[in-house]
Amino acid sequence: MHILDTFLIHYLHRFDKYCFTVELHDKKYTIGSGQPLFNVVIHKDIPKRELLSSTSLALGEAYMRKDLEIEGDLFTALQCILSQTSQFSLDKSALKRILYTPESKSYQKQQVSSHYDLGNDFYQLWLDPSMSYSCAYFKQEDDTLEQAQHNKVHYILEKLHLQPGMSLLDIGCGWGYLLIEAAQKYGVKGYGCTLSHEQWKKGQERIEALGLQGQVQIDLIDYRDLIKEGRTYDRIVSVGMLEHVGRSNYSIYMETADHLLKDGGLFLLHYISGLDESVGNPWMRKYIFPGGTLPSLREIINVAYNCDFRVIDVESLRRHYYKTLMCWYDNFQKVHDQVAAERGEEFVRMWDLYLCGCAAAFYIGNIDLHQVLMTKGVNNELPMTRWY
Structure with a gap:
């Protein structure tokens, strides 16, 4: 066995919680014990330096280039590997430009545009007709993605306890579906902001x-x-935007919401949360969400109470996001050829890895989705029990 092969197989043995096989230079190796769940085919050597710098970046880029292929179910493979992230290598000093990006307005506008400005035609290929690009809410087991996204929006609007004539601010409003539904169904006046x-x-x-x-x-x-516009609002909502704010800006973000919300008003924050305050996944930050950071629930609650917010409810929708992502992944499989013709196979494999990898991460609990409902100051006019 070549010395590099010896290192690579030895390295992969750290992921032996589940059994799988590896094909390398016409030889097959077994990792773990039991019946193999999938087979990894390595067509081109993965440099030792890259593996030791970042496991996720090295393996992710190898998969994108097709230097590494998975025979079997991609979700199963990712679930097995991602459940062992404690075994991942990460040299933070070598990845400073990826892990510690500037969090100024100009940089964040570029970062947001790099993902959300890929083109509406692209997202229309695999999102539901509402163009909702956040966690859906599956009230029934057989809900379609479109129905589940409709459920999500109205679940949020119900939580906000809207009344006709109220003003609603949506921070990071996406394509505007939530604001339009709020205006049509609840008679509120909606205002949204986006960088895309x-x-x-x-x-x-x-x-x-x-x-x-x-x-x-x-x-x-x-x-x-x-704040410069001088408006205040009865209600504020922010769905899937906090992940782009950056850890150094959490206080600014919360203080801004505090300033814009009227006394007694409701603020619903819907965001992907990390289990801790780590810097995040290097592959995701380089290829999918530059500058993206997942705040933990505890740090957001802490920042909220540093302002005048009072948390009245917290709900996890983790399993709903797993199901949402699998719907997106399945939809994306159906348009592979079209996307590959326009953007190349490497782009397609990158998005396969992103969508399926995130589904696996939610499924095994590496990340979560929280809805945090807060009031500005004390509000004794709301129902004493959940109204949604």
Whole structure:
């Protein structure tokens, strides 16, 4: 056996909680004991230096380039490997440019655009018709993705205890579906902000098509600039945006929401949470969400109470996000050829790994999805029991 083969097989033995096989240079090796669950085929050597620098980056890039292939179910393979992240290598000093990116307005606008401005045509291929790109809510086992996304939006709107004539701010409003539903079904006046030009453009088209110009407004603006506009709101919601704020800006984010919300108002924060305050996955930060950071529940609760917020409910929707991601992954499989023709096979494999890997991470509990409902100050006018 070549010395590099010896190292690679030895390295992979640290992931022996589950049994799988590895094919390398016409030889097959077994990792773990029992019946193999999948087979890893390595077509090209993975440099030792890269593996020791970052397991996720080295294996992820090898998969993207097709230097590494999985024979068997990709979800099963990722579930097995990601359940052993304590065995991953990570040299933070070697990855400073990926792990510690600037969190200024200009950099974050670029980071958001790099993901969300891939084009509305791309996202329309595999999202549901509402263009909802966040965790759905499956009230029934057989809910379609479209129904589950509708459920999610209205579950959030119910939690916000909306009344006709109220003002609602959506920080990071995406393509505007939640604001439009709130305006049409609850009679509120909606205001949204986004840094994605593509999302803003689609939002304008939807508002005009529905004749909601006087009731819903979406601006291409950083949330940190909202205070300058001098408005305050009865309700604030933020869905899947906190992950892009950056750890150094959590206090600014919460203080901004505090400033914009009227006394007694409700704030619903819906975000992907990490189990701790780590810097995150290098592969995800390099290829999927540059600058993305997952805040832990405890640090967000702490920051909220540093302001004038009072938490009245917290709910985990972890398993709902697993199911949402598997729906997206299945939809994406159906458009592989079209996406590959436009963007290349490496892009397709990257998105396969992203969607399926996140599904596995939620399924095994490496990450979570929390909805945190808060009031600004004390509100004794709300029902004493859950109304949703």
